Amino acid sequence: MILSPNVRSNLLSNRSLLTRRTVLLVALALMLLAAACGPAPLGTSWPAVSLIQTSCNDQTSTSILVAYNEFIVQVNPADGKGTVLLDPQDCQPRSDENGNPLVWQYKVDGAARQFFSLPVQYQVDGKDQFLAISWDQHIYEINASAPRSTGAEGTTIAGRTGHTVADLVMDDQRIYIGLNSKDVVALDRDTFDVVWAFTTEHGVWSKPLLDNGTLYISSLDHFLYAVDAASGDLQWKLDLNGAVTATPVLHNGRLYISSFARKVFEVSLAGEITKDYATDDWVWGSPSIVGDILYIGDLGGSVYALDTTNGLSEVWKRSKLAAGAIRATPLVYEDRVLVAARDQKVYWLNRDDGSSIIDSEGAPLVRELPAQILSDLLLIRPEDQVDIAEPYVVVTTLSTGQLMAAYTLDNGENKWLYAFQ
Amino acid sequence: MWDLILNPFITVLTLLYSVFGNSAVVAIVLFTIAVRVIMYPLSAQQMRSSKIMQELQPEMKRLQDKYKNDREKLAQEQMRLYREKGVNPLGGCLPLLIQFPIWIGLYQAINHALAATPLQLIDLSGRFLVSGLDQLVPLNNVWIGMDLTQAPTANPSYALVLPALVLVTTYVQSKMITPPQQQPTDGQPSQAQAMTQSMTTVMPIMMGMFSLSFSVGLSIYFIVSNLVSIFQYAWNGQAKWENVFSFLPKKSAAGAPVISGKRTLKAQLEAEKSAAAKVGFSSVTADDVEEVVESVPVSKSDAEDKEPPKSRGPKTKTKTKSAK
Numbered sequence A: 001m002i003l004s005p006n007v008r009s010n011l012l013s014n015r016s017l018l019t020r021r022t023v024l025l026v027a028l029a030l031m032l033l034a035a036a037c038g039p040a041p042l043g044t045s046w047p048a049v050s051l052i053q054t055s056c057n058d059q060t061s062t063s064i065l066v067a068y069n070e071f072i073v074q075v076n077p078a079d080g081k082g083t084v085l086l087d088p089q090d091c092q093p094r095s096d097e098n099g100n101p102l103v104w105q106y107k108v109d110g111a112a113r114q115f116f117s118l119p120v121q122y123q124v125d126g127k128d129q130f131l132a133i134s135w136d137q138h139i140y141e142i143n144a145s146a147p148r149s150t151g152a153e154g155t156t157i158a159g160r161t162g163h164t165v166a167d168l169v170m171d172d173q174r175i176y177i178g179l180n181s182k183d184v185v186a187l188d189r190d191t192f193d194v195v196w197a198f199t200t201e202h203g204v205w206s207k208p209l210l211d212n213g214t215l216y217i218s219s220l221d222h223f224l225y226a227v228d229a230a231s232g233d234l235q236w237k238l239d240l241n242g243a244v245t246a247t248p249v250l251h252n253g254r255l256y257i258s259s260f261a262r263k264v265f266e267v268s269l270a271g272e273i274t275k276d277y278a279t280d281d282w283v284w285g286s287p288s289i290v291g292d293i294l295y296i297g298d299l300g301g302s303v304y305a306l307d308t309t310n311g312l313s314e315v316w317k318r319s320k321l322a323a324g325a326i327r328a329t330p331l332v333y334e335d336r337v338l339v340a341a342r343d344q345k346v347y348w349l350n351r352d353d354g355s356s357i358i359d360s361e362g363a364p365l366v367r368e369l370p371a372q373i374l375s376d377l378l379l380i381r382p383e384d385q386v387d388i389a390e391p392y393v394v395v396t397t398l399s400t401g402q403l404m405a406a407y408t409l410d411n412g413e414n415k416w417l418y419a420f421q
Numbered sequence B: 001m002w003d004l005i006l007n008p009f010i011t012v013l014t015l016l017y018s019v020f021g022n023s024a025v026v027a028i029v030l031f032t033i034a035v036r037v038i039m040y041p042l043s044a045q046q047m048r049s050s051k052i053m054q055e056l057q058p059e060m061k062r063l064q065d066k067y068k069n070d071r072e073k074l075a076q077e078q079m080r081l082y083r084e085k086g087v088n089p090l091g092g093c094l095p096l097l098i099q100f101p102i103w104i105g106l107y108q109a110i111n112h113a114l115a116a117t118p119l120q121l122i123d124l125s126g127r128f129l130v131s132g133l134d135q136l137v138p139l140n141n142v143w144i145g146m147d148l149t150q151a152p153t154a155n156p157s158y159a160l161v162l163p164a165l166v167l168v169t170t171y172v173q174s175k176m177i178t179p180p181q182q183q184p185t186d187g188q189p190s191q192a193q194a195m196t197q198s199m200t201t202v203m204p205i206m207m208g209m210f211s212l213s214f215s216v217g218l219s220i221y222f223i224v225s226n227l228v229s230i231f232q233y234a235w236n237g238q239a240k241w242e243n244v245f246s247f248l249p250k251k252s253a254a255g256a257p258v259i260s261g262k263r264t265l266k267a268q269l270e271a272e273k274s275a276a277a278k279v280g281f282s283s284v285t286a287d288d289v290e291e292v293v294e295s296v297p298v299s300k301s302d303a304e305d306k307e308p309p310k311s312r313g314p315k316t317k318t319k320t321k322s323a324k
Helices: A005-015 A017-037 B003-019 B024-038 B040-066 B071-085 B093-114 B118-122 B157-176 B191-213 B216-235 B262-278 B286-295 B300-304 B317-323
Strands: A048-056 A059-068 A071-075 A105-107 A120-124 A127-133 A138-143 A174-178 A183-188 A194-199 A209-211 A214-218 A223-228 A234-239 A249-251 A254-259 A263-268 A273-278 A288-290 A293-297 A303-307 A313-318 A331-333 A336-340 A345-350 A366-368 A378-380 A392-396 A404-408 A414-418
Touching (some): A331 A378, B024 B093, B040 B093, B040 B216, B093 B216
Antiparallel strands (some): A071 A105, A127 A138, A303 A313, A336 A345, A345 A366, A378 A392
16 A cells, blocks of 8 residues: 555654653653752852851860851861861760761751851850851751751741841840841841841841941942841931942941942941042942051952041052952951952952062962852961961852862962862 | 843843833833844844745655655755755754844843842943943842742742743744644654654743743743744744644645544545546555554544644645655
């Protein structure tokens, strides 16, 4: 029998229907699986780092605390190895059944359960604890001697959904948290109940500054707010003409803050701009103020030194020092200023004139890492009860494979590297 | 290099935002429409090229069948056919290749401008080509109670309408541009056709799923983009509404009715037999017709098949030639 192509095609298409449907079902099942896993918010923000001191009986030790993605870890600043857990009874190092030392590490599960804000350290009955908040606004109380959460799922903030990247602030009674959903909430420190909420017009991404009963809040809505910490009542608000992502710095009775208006502002505690200085680009980070000189970088890669005693007059400026944004607060130590940038480099500058420090080979002292640097630099000194002979700078990148690197402040010699295990 | 596309897009998007009452949604809608309209000449060229290639399919199939054992000759004949018809076989690809980075740029511009995360916001610095626009950052991202930077699942429940609309508009768009099923000449089931059929079902569901995870702002972009695309195909006369609405009579590439049930299959076999007899070629017998028809499994559509669909066009060239 000879059949035309049209007829054969129809017959065969009926036969292949089952195969097609099978392929379709498999594809759908795979998609459902992918959708259920959801997109991990990787690339959301950068690691939060700080230097902490914990005690066991009379022993005090210093560690670097890092919160990034699903981990919170402690790292020994002397050698870059994970901080070994101590037995709270005898303060001896703890080890697993194979005799390997146990390191301090806290991990949460779930794609959205990630950390970008810095945990706060506090004490309960003389024991160290940490309070951390995840990107999806779950609060975790973490026992410092045995890093496990008191509640695996954490505690949510009543009536609030959204995200948090701002660092926490805590006083004797309250926890203050800036939320992406426009609010700053004050929570009862014991129950986590909302005591008051203050609403701005946009997200709050920076740590509020608490000083003398007043909470200074920076918002993406362009305003700096002064709020009574006890009641949440507004004291004043000030338009800074651009998004504000920095925590204000208090120095000699004045607030110093920057905004996307490409300006650094000096603000009185009454809420008036007393001086300002125009920068070349948006300013994201907080300034560093040492010896009345304010040091700050902008997102265009320029660095500025401004005199706070002389109307924010320019002491020096390094235009386009870096090829990438400078988000991190410059680190000032003795005669040098260290600046980290998104171009993956750390620059050593002379504090007096901003010129590059020259290394032993006659080249500017610059160290390059394998990933962008947006986190603040950490200064580690021997007097911080760390077993080192000279000060280090610890640089934190966005790469978990080479998360941190320590260099000597003097000549940039690499002392250690740390990767998430 | 990528910034050459992204930076102007972000600038225009923010300009629209500032002109139209600081509404990010209006800016996204207008910007998407504007980009698609500007790219219309490219889209139209692609559609024209696609249409001509569809029309050439019967002839191409004939050549493939004729020279199935001589690939070199087949290639020569195909090129001759292209030359005769004045068609560039890559004519449909080039406009698509040019448009692709534009679409990606549009998507990225919306994603960047909404700046849902610190890394996205920091990445906005230095991207504005008009001074003063950066003072508007971050854009107001709330629209009728929905946060445009958040996924529908993190918004009020009515935000779930958006992924549904993404699914529906993607389905309509992909269905209406799907070429009619070609009849293979080699007796083998067409993998490409099976793939196309699967994709028109899988793609809308995939886009709907993605929209559940992506921000609401991007869902709006997807919907508007699909609607503009549907409009453009309809405007160009290439919208195959019969693919979307099953009650409309279906047509093959050259206008012949598509066989969908036993009755129509039988009708076609009878027609083939008649046509073959006219040219003195009568190998298809009445028994063959019955045998073939009975071998086809009964489907629900057969039960509902009251009469064969009316033909809205002439019989295909392929059919006539196969009878010869």
